Amino acid sequence: MQPSRLSKRTAIRLKRSARGGQRPPTAPLHPPLLVVPIPAPAPSPSAPVPARAYKLVQRAARTTRTVVQVGDARIGGTAPVLIGGPCSVESEEQVLATASAVRSAGGQILRGGAFKPRTSPYAFSGLGEEGLRLLALARARTGLPVVTEVITPEDMALVSRYADMLQVGSRNMQNYPLLRAVGRSGMPILLKRGLAATIEEWLLAAEYILAEGNDQVVLCERGIRGIDTTLRNQLDLSAVPLLRELTHLPVIVDPSHATGRRSLILPVSLAAVAAGANGLIIEVHPEPDQALSDAAQAVDFACFAEIGRGVRGVAAAAAGYYL
Ligand code: PEP
Numbered sequence: 001m002q003p004s005r006l007s008k009r010t011a012i013r014l015k016r017s018a019r020g021g022q023r024p025p026t027a028p029l030h031p032p033l034l035v036v037p038i039p040a041p042a043p044s045p046s047a048p049v050p051a052r053a054y055k056l057v058q059r060a061a062r063t064t065r066t067v068v069q070v071g072d073a074r075i076g077g078t079a080p081v082l083i084g085g086p087c088s089v090e091s092e093e094q095v096l097a098t099a100s101a102v103r104s105a106g107g108q109i110l111r112g113g114a115f116k117p118r119t120s121p122y123a124f125s126g127l128g129e130e131g132l133r134l135l136a137l138a139r140a141r142t143g144l145p146v147v148t149e150v151i152t153p154e155d156m157a158l159v160s161r162y163a164d165m166l167q168v169g170s171r172n173m174q175n176y177p178l179l180r181a182v183g184r185s186g187m188p189i190l191l192k193r194g195l196a197a198t199i200e201e202w203l204l205a206a207e208y209i210l211a212e213g214n215d216q217v218v219l220c221e222r223g224i225r226g227i228d229t230t231l232r233n234q235l236d237l238s239a240v241p242l243l244r245e246l247t248h249l250p251v252i253v254d255p256s257h258a259t260g261r262r263s264l265i266l267p268v269s270l271a272a273v274a275a276g277a278n279g280l281i282i283e284v285h286p287e288p289d290q291a292l293s294d295a296a297q298a299v300d301f302a303c304f305a306e307i308g309r310g311v312r313g314v315a316a317a318a319a320g321y322y323l
Pocket residue numbers: 087113117168169170171192222254257
C-alpha cells in the first residue's frame with residue numbers, strides 16, 4: 001500500500017494479492033472508499049522481452065555450468081580453450097601449415113571457413129566441399145578437431161560429415177530454420193553474436209538450439225556495430241561476465257572480427273581471458289597480408305604462439321575468480 005496526498009483526497013495504490021484479486025481494506029474508512037481498478041498497461045511491441053523468455057539457457061536452469069566437448073577440448077572447463085586457423089581455407093599447404101602452428105602454440109581446435117558468408121557477392125566465398133576435405137586432412141595430420149561455418153540448413157548434412165563443431169555466423173544468428181537444424185544435429189555449436197544483436201536476442205537464438213534438444217552450445221562475442229567506425233566492430237567485453245551470470249553456457253571471444261586489426265589481437269585476447277572468457281577464436285595465416293579474406297586481422301604463427309603463452313599466464317592469474 002502506498003498512501004499519497006492528492007489535494008483533499010488520499011489515494012492508496014493496492015498491489016495485486018498473491019491470489020490475483022484486488023480487495024479493498026476491511027477497516028472502516030471515512031469518506032467511503034472508492035475503488036478504481038487500473039488495468040495493467042498493455043505490453044508495447046518495443047518493450048524488452050522478459051528475462052524468463054529464455055528458459056533452457058538461463059543460469060538457474062542448471063546446477064552446474066555446461067561444458068561443451070569438441071574432440072579432446074572441453075570448452076567451459078577449467079582452462080580457456082584456444083581456437084586458431086585461417087578465416088578461409090585456401091589451399092592444402094596453407095591449412096596444413098596453419099594447423100600444425102596452431103597445435104604447437106597450444107591451440108586445441110582448428111578453425112577455417114569453407115562456406116563463407118561474405119558481405120559482397122563478388123568476394124571469395126570459400127572452397128566449399130574441397131575446403132571441408134582439406135580441414136579433415138589437417139585434423140588427420142594434427143589430431144585437432146575442426147570448427148567450420150554452416151550457412152544454410154541444406155548444407156547441414158555435408159558440413160557435419162567433415163566438422164566436429166558447427167559455427168553459426170554473425171549474419172545468421174537469427175536464421176531460425178538454421179538454428180533449428182543445428183539444434184537437431186546434436187553436434188557442438190559455436191553461436192556467434194549477431195552484428196547488432198542484443199544479449200537477449202542472442203540468448204533467445206541459443207534457446208532455439210536447446211529447444212531442439214541440443215545443449216552443446218558455445219556463445220561467441222565477436223563485437224557489434226557501434227557509432228565509431230575506427231575499428232571493424234566494438235567488442236562488448238562486459239558481455240563475458242554478464243553472460244556468466246545469465247547463462248550456464250560457455251562464452252568465448254573472437255578478437256579478430258571484433259577489432260579487425262592485427263596489432264590488437266594479443267592485448268584483446270589477454271583482456272578477454274582476464275574477464276572470464278572460456279576461450280578465444282583467432283584468425284591465423286602463414287602470410288597474413290596475402291590472406292584471401294580478412295587479411296588485416298590475421299596474425300602470423302609467431303604472434304599466435306605469443307598469444308598462447310600470454311593467455312596461459314593470464315588464465316593462471318585469474319584462476320579462482322571464475323568458477
Ligand atoms: C568468421 O568467423 O570467419 C566469420 C565470418 O565471423 P562472423 O560471423 O563473426 O563475422
